Amino acid sequence: MDKLTTERWAILGIFVTLVMGFVPLYISYLRDFGPVREDIFLLTGSVEAIQDQLQQVEANVSALSERLTELESAPSTDLPSGPVWLQLVSLRCHEPEDAGGDEAFLRVGGRRVWSRSMDRESVENLLTLPAIQFAETTNVSLWDEDGPQWLDSDDYLGTVQVSRDQLEQGDVTGSFTLDGANYELTYRVISSPNNVS
Numbered sequence: 637m638d639k640l641t642t643e644r645w646a647i648l649g650i651f652v653t654l655v656m657g658f659v660p661l662y663i664s665y666l667r668d669f670g671p672v673r674e675d676i677f678l679l680t681g682s683v684e685a686i687q688d689q690l691q692q693v694e695a696n697v698s699a700l701s702e703r704l705t706e707l708e709s710a711p712s713t714d715l716p717s718g719p720v721w722l723q724l725v726s727l728r729c730h731e732p733e734d735a736g737g738d739e740a741f742l743r744v745g746g747r748r749v750w751s752r753s754m755d756r757e758s759v760e761n762l763l764t765l766p767a768i769q770f771a772e773t774t775n776v777s778l779w780d781e782d783g784p785q786w787l788d789s790d791d792y793l794g795t796v797q798v799s800r801d802q803l804e805q806g807d808v809t810g811s812f813t814l815d816g817a818n819y820e821l822t823y824r825v826i827s828s829p830n831n832v833s
């Protein structure tokens with residue numbers, strides 16, 4: 637063999653030796669670290685998913701924070717602290733206490749404010765009565781006048797409690813249902829006695 641051919645064989649030998657040595661090493665590397673690398677990919681994927689979720693949560697927190705700021709800066713819906721008035725609207729008799737109809741009368745805060753004879757299914761308009769000022773609550777009670785008092789005292793038919801919480805809620809109804817009677821009261825709680833219509 638000439639010198640060139642010898643060198644070629646030598647280079648080929650070195651190459652084959654390197655390849656033969658490298659292949660088992662690579663196989664060993666895959667065996668030892670292949671699955672780990674897969675796990676690392678999976679783990680990396682999970683980390684990315686968690687990062688995405690974190691970003692989502694941060695975005696949600698940010699949106700909520702903005703909404704909270706909006707709500708805090710919104711005008712207060714607290715009820716005004718000034719005086720309020722009770723405006724009686726109507727009284728409907730579904731069932732009177734007396735068989736032939738009642739001599740009905742209303743008391744507001746214990747004071748008699750109205751009276752009228754009422755039969756079954758009759759309705760009385762109370763908007764003509766002046767509005768009555770009160771603080772937090774006041775009671776409206778309905779009675780049937782009987783008599784004479786020493787023989788047959790007036791019959792108490794029930795109480796409707798009116799509260800300033802009902803301010804400007806429009807028409808509110810309450811019932812008087814004691815002693816077999818059934819009446820329905822409609823009223824309004826208003827911030828000015830001139831709001832009647």
Ligand SMILES: [Ca+2]
Nearest residue numbers: 734780782791
């Ligand atoms: Ca009676």
Ligand SMILES: [Ca+2]
Nearest residue numbers: 734739781782
């Ligand atoms: Ca009566």
